[in-house]
Amino acid sequence: MEDATTPPSQPELAGEKRKREEGSPDAAVQDAPSAPVASGEDASGGGRHPMWKTSLCSFFRRRGAGAEGCSHGDSCRYAHTEEELRPRPDGTWDPTSDRAKKLRKVAAEAQEEAEEEVTADEQSLDKCLLGLPRGWTADRLKTFLQDQGILYATAKKKKGMTVGFVTFESVEQLTRAVQFLKENPSGGKEIKISDANRRSHQKVRAEGHVANGTAIENGSSPATPAGETSAPEVVASSKKSARDAVTPLAHMPYNDQLEHKKHSMAQILKRLTRNARKACPPAIPLPNWIFKSKEIGGLPCKLEGILESPIVDGYRNKCEFSVGYSLEGKKTVGFMLGNFREGVTAVEEPVNCPNVSEISCKYAQMFQDFLQSSSLPLWSRVDNCGFWRQFTVREGRCPAEAVVLQQVESQISEVMLIVQVCSTDVDEALMKEEFDKLSAALIQGASTCSPPLPLTTIVVQDHKGISNAAPADCPLIPLLVPKGDQFEGGAEDKTRIHDHISNLKFSISPTAFFQVNTLAAERLYTLAGDWANLNSDTLLFDVCCGTGTIGLTLAHRVGMVVGIEMNESAVSDAHRNALINGIKNCRFVCGKAEDVIGSLLIEYLGSPQQHIAASESNYVINDTGKNEDTINCPESDGENMDSSTEKNDNGENEQPGDRSVDLPTCCGDEDIKGDSVDRVNKEADSSPDEHIEAAVEQNCGEASLINDEPTDATSADSLEHGKMCQDSSSIQNNNGLPASACQFKNVVAIVDPPRVGLHPTVIKALRTHPLIRRLVYISCNPDSLVANAIELCTPTSEKQEKNKGNRGWRSMSAAGLARQRTKSMPNSEPFIPKRVMAVDLFPHTSHCEMVMLFERMDYFSVDKHYVSC
Numbered sequence: 001m002e003d004a005t006t007p008p009s010q011p012e013l014a015g016e017k018r019k020r021e022e023g024s025p026d027a028a029v030q031d032a033p034s035a036p037v038a039s040g041e042d043a044s045g046g047g048r049h050p051m052w053k054t055s056l057c058s059f060f061r062r063r064g065a066g067a068e069g070c071s072h073g074d075s076c077r078y079a080h081t082e083e084e085l086r087p088r089p090d091g092t093w094d095p096t097s098d099r100a101k102k103l104r105k106v107a108a109e110a111q112e113e114a115e116e117e118v119t120a121d122e123q124s125l126d127k128c129l130l131g132l133p134r135g136w137t138a139d140r141l142k143t144f145l146q147d148q149g150i151l152y153a154t155a156k157k158k159k160g161m162t163v164g165f166v167t168f169e170s171v172e173q174l175t176r177a178v179q180f181l182k183e184n185p186s187g188g189k190e191i192k193i194s195d196a197n198r199r200s201h202q203k204v205r206a207e208g209h210v211a212n213g214t215a216i217e218n219g220s221s222p223a224t225p226a227g228e229t230s231a232p233e234v235v236a237s238s239k240k241s242a243r244d245a246v247t248p249l250a251h252m253p254y255n256d257q258l259e260h261k262k263h264s265m266a267q268i269l270k271r272l273t274r275n276a277r278k279a280c281p282p283a284i285p286l287p288n289w290i291f292k293s294k295e296i297g298g299l300p301c302k303l304e305g306i307l308e309s310p311i312v313d314g315y316r317n318k319c320e321f322s323v324g325y326s327l328e329g330k331k332t333v334g335f336m337l338g339n340f341r342e343g344v345t346a347v348e349e350p351v352n353c354p355n356v357s358e359i360s361c362k363y364a365q366m367f368q369d370f371l372q373s374s375s376l377p378l379w380s381r382v383d384n385c386g387f388w389r390q391f392t393v394r395e396g397r398c399p400a401e402a403v404v405l406q407q408v409e410s411q412i413s414e415v416m417l418i419v420q421v422c423s424t425d426v427d428e429a430l431m432k433e434e435f436d437k438l439s440a441a442l443i444q445g446a447s448t449c450s451p452p453l454p455l456t457t458i459v460v461q462d463h464k465g466i467s468n469a470a471p472a473d474c475p476l477i478p479l480l481v482p483k484g485d486q487f488e489g490g491a492e493d494k495t496r497i498h499d500h501i502s503n504l505k506f507s508i509s510p511t512a513f514f515q516v517n518t519l520a521a522e523r524l525y526t527l528a529g530d531w532a533n534l535n536s537d538t539l540l541f542d543v544c545c546g547t548g549t550i551g552l553t554l555a556h557r558v559g560m561v562v563g564i565e566m567n568e569s570a571v572s573d574a575h576r577n578a579l580i581n582g583i584k585n586c587r588f589v590c591g592k593a594e595d596v597i598g599s600l601l602i603e604y605l606g607s608p609q610q611h612i613a614a615s616e617s618n619y620v621i622n623d624t625g626k627n628e629d630t631i632n633c634p635e636s637d638g639e640n641m642d643s644s645t646e647k648n649d650n651g652e653n654e655q656p657g658d659r660s661v662d663l664p665t666c667c668g669d670e671d672i673k674g675d676s677v678d679r680v681n682k683e684a685d686s687s688p689d690e691h692i693e694a695a696v697e698q699n700c701g702e703a704s705l706i707n708d709e710p711t712d713a714t715s716a717d718s719l720e721h722g723k724m725c726q727d728s729s730s731i732q733n734n735n736g737l738p739a740s741a742c743q744f745k746n747v748v749a750i751v752d753p754p755r756v757g758l759h760p761t762v763i764k765a766l767r768t769h770p771l772i773r774r775l776v777y778i779s780c781n782p783d784s785l786v787a788n789a790i791e792l793c794t795p796t797s798e799k800q801e802k803n804k805g806n807r808g809w810r811s812m813s814a815a816g817l818a819r820q821r822t823k824s825m826p827n828s829e830p831f832i833p834k835r836v837m838a839v840d841l842f843p844h845t846s847h848c849e850m851v852m853l854f855e856r857m858d859y860f861s862v863d864k865h866y867v868s869c
C-alpha cells in the first residue's frame with residue numbers, strides 16, 4: 001500500500017537504490033508530511049510540482065498492468081501507467097520506464113555504430129556527436145555549434161539522449177569541427193565525433209547498376225498528359241553533375257581510393273567482433289578469435305588487403321540510364337543527380353563518368369536524340385505515369401586471351417539494349433510505330449559510328465509498376481534478335497549476349513545478374529575458389545548462383561556443384577552455360593535459397609540430426625583419452641530414423657527419407673539417371689544450338705519443379721532427363737544417409753547474396769549442418785555481411801530462447817537484429833572468421849566487394865564430423 005511515509009522504492013537503474021533528490025516527489029513528501037498533495041500542486045499552493053507523475057508508482061512497477069493497490073488513487077503523485085508518465089524537468093524519463101529503456105537501446109545502438117573512427121571525406125559527412133548533455137534539445141545543440149563557430153548543414157538531437165547527428169557541407173567544415181571539439185572539451189568532457197551510418201533506406205542502391213542520384217522535383221507539377229512533353233519543374237540537388245552523383249571518388253588517385261575503401265571495410269568489420277562479444281551467452285567462454293582480435297585492432301581476423309580492379313575506367317558492362325528532364329528542362333538519358341526518395345528527379349548526361357564505357361555513352365546519346373522527337377511522354381516519377389522509363393546498355397566482351405587491358409573498349413563484342421516502358425493506356429499501333437522508329441534509329445546509329453558499334457539485341461521491357469526495378473518476370477518484347485538465333489516462336493528466349501570469365505563462355509539473358517566488372521569478377525571468383533580449399537572430393541554449394549559463374553568456373557576443381565538461384569532466366573542461363581562449356585558436374589536449382597536449402601542439404605548430406613546422433617554414438621574414448629571414431633553409421637530402420645524426425649513446413653512430423661516424396665529429383669533410380677545423363681551428354685557433345693535449346697529446356701523443367709511434385713509422368717521424365725551430372729544424392733546407403741554424404745568428404749558453401757544478405761533461414765541451415773566445415777562469403781554490402789557473420793560465429797547456449805520474430809526491428813541496426821537472432825539459434829558449432837579481403841569491383845565509387853572465409857573450429861579433423869559409410 002502506497003502512503004506518504006513510504007514513498008515508492010525508485011531505483012534509478014535496476015538494482016540501484018534511488019537517491020532522494022531535491023525537488024523530487026520524495027523530498028516533497030518529507031517537506032510536507034500531509035501529502036498527498038492534491039492534483040500535483042506543491043505544498044505552497046503554487047503550480048503543479050515539477051516532478052509530478054515523472055516516476056512510475058511502485059504498485060505499477062510491481063504489478064505491471066496498473067496500480068489498483070495504491071490508496072492514493074488519482075491523486076498519487078506517481079504515474080500509474082506508462083501513458084500517464086511525464087518527462088522530468090531535465091527532459092529525461094523515469095529510467096525504469098519503457099520509454100527510457102527504448103531510448104537507452106537506441107542510444108546504445110547509435111553509440112555502437114559511432115564507436116568507429118571518424119573518416120573525413122565527402123562520402124561520410126554524416127556524423128554522430130557523442131557525450132552530449134542529455135538535457136540538450138536540437139536547438140541547444142545548434143546554439144552550441146554556432147557559439148563555437150562550427151559550421152554545419154543540419155544538426156539533430158533528441159532530449160534524453162547523449163548522441164546527436166550532424167551533417168557537414170564539406171570536408172573542411174568537418175575537419176574543423178573534429179579539431180575544435182578535440183581541443184575544447186565541453187565542461188571538461190570531450191564531445192566525440194564519429195561516423196554515422198545512415199539507415200539502409202537512405203543509402204543509394206549500388207548492386208548491378210550505376211546508382212542513381214538526386215535532384216528535387218516540384219511535387220505539385222500537374223500530371224503530364226499522354227503525348228505531351230512539357231518539362232516538369234526540377235530543383236537543384238547538392239550534387240552538381242552525374243559524375244559527382246555516380247563516381248564520388250573519381251577525384252582521388254586510384255591508390256587513395258583503395259586505401260579509403262580498405263579503411264572503411266576495416267571499420268565495419270570491427271562491428272562483427274564487438275557484436276559477437278556482446279551476443280556471446282554469459283555462461284559460454286568467449287571464442288579465441290574474439291580474444292585475439294585485440295592484437296589486430298579489434299578486427300575479427302586480419303584484413304589481408306584489397307585486390308585492385310584490372311581496369312579502372314569504362315569497366316561497367318551494364319549501365320542503367322534514367323530517363324527524365326535535366327536541370328535545364330531537356331529530355332535527357334543519363335543519371336539522376338540524387339535519390340528520388342530525397343525528392344530529386346533531375347537527370348544529367350553521363351559526361352565524364354569514368355566507370356561508363358564510350359560505347360554506353362554513345363548509345364545513351366542515340367536514345368536521347370530519339371526521345372526529342374518521340375510522340376510518347378517520358379515517365380514521371382512524381383505522377384507515376386508516362387511511357388519511356390529507362391534505358392539499359394549491357395556489354396559482352398571477347399575471351400580473355402584477346403583482352404588487352406589498355407584497349408578494353410575494343411574488346412566489347414556484343415551489346416544488348418533494354419528499353420523499359422510502361423504501356424498502360426498507350427495505343428498499340430502507336431507503340432509499335434515508335435518501337436520500329438527506335439530500333440531503326442539505334443541500328444543506324446550503331447552502324448554509322450566509326451568504328452561501327454556492336455549491337456546484338458534490342459529488347460523492350462514493359463513494366464507497369466511504380467518503381468523502376470522491374471520484377472524478373474516482367475514481359476519482354478524483342479525488337480532485334482541476334483543473328484543466327486532466329487527460330488520459330490519464343491524469340492524473347494533468344495535475346496542474350498555473351499561474356500567470358502576464366503576461359504568459359506557465359507550466356508546472359510536480359511534480367512539475369514552478371515557482375516558489372518567482368519575482369520575484376522574473375523579475380524573475385526579465383527580468390528573465393530582458392531580459399532574454399534577445393535578438391536575432387538568436394539561438394540560445392542553455390543548459393544545465389546546467378547548464371548552459374550562461380551560454380552562453373554570452379555567446377556573443374558570439385559566433385560560436384562549444386563547451384564541455387566531464384567531468377568528463372570538466370571537458372572536457364574546457368575544450364576545453358578554448363579552445356580556450352582561442356583561441364584557436366586553441376587546441377588542448378590531454381591528457387592529461393594530459404595525455400596530450398598534445407599531440403600537440398602538433407603538430399604545430399606542427410607539431416608544434421610542424423611550426423612549429430614551418429615557422431616555422439618560413435619565416439620569412444622581410446623587409451624590416450626582422445627576421442628576416436630568407431631565408424632558406426634546409423635541404421636536406416638524405422639527406429640533410428642525416428643531420431644531424426646523433424647517438422648516439415650506444415651509443422652507435421654517428417655522423416656528424412658520422406659523428402660524424396662517432396663523432391664522429385666530424389667527418386668533413387670540409378671538406371672534411369674545414368675541413362676538420362678548419357679543422353680544429355682551425347683546431345684551436348686554434338687552441341688548444335690537446337691540441342692542446347694532442348695537440353696536447357698529440359699533442365700529448366702527440373703529447375704522450376706524443384707518445389708512441386710511432378711504432376712505427371714512427362715514432368716517426372718523431364719526431371720530425370722534434365723540431370724546433367726552423375727548425381728548420387730538420391731541413392732541411399734545402408735546407414736540411411738545419401739551416398740553423396742559419404743562420397744564428398746569436403747562440403748563447402750560459397751554464398752554470394754544480394755545486398756540484403758542471406759535470409760535467416762539460409763544462415764540457420766548452413767550454421768546447423770555439421771558437414772559444412774567451410775563457408776566462403778562474397779559480399780557486396782559489408783553491413784549485411786557483418787550481420788550474417790554475427791549469426792554464423794556467435795556461440796549459442798545449450799538452451800535457446802524462443803524466436804521473438806523481428807520484434808522491435810525498426811529501431812534496431814542490422815547487427816542488433818542479428819544479435820537478437822543468435823539467442824534462438826539452435827545449439828550448433830559456430831564458425832570462425834578466418835580470412836577476409838576486399839576486392840574492388842567498383843572503382844571511383846565508394847562500393848567494394850568483400851570475401852570472407854569462415855571455418856569450423858577443427859576443420860582439419862573432418863572425419864570426426866563425417867559419418868563414414
Ligand SMILES: C[S@@+](CC[C@H](N)C(=O)[O-])C[C@H]1O[C@@H](n2cnc3c(N)ncnc32)[C@H](O)[C@@H]1O
Pocket residue numbers: 512513514515543544545546547548549550564565566567570591592593594752753754759780
Ligand atoms: C550478387 S548476385 C550473385 C550472382 C552470381 N553469384 C554471380 O556472381 O554472378 C545475387 C544473386 O542472388 C539471387 N537471389 C537474390 N535473392 C535470392 C534468394 N532469396 N534465393 C536465391 N537467389 C537469390 C539474385 O537473383 C542474384 O542472381
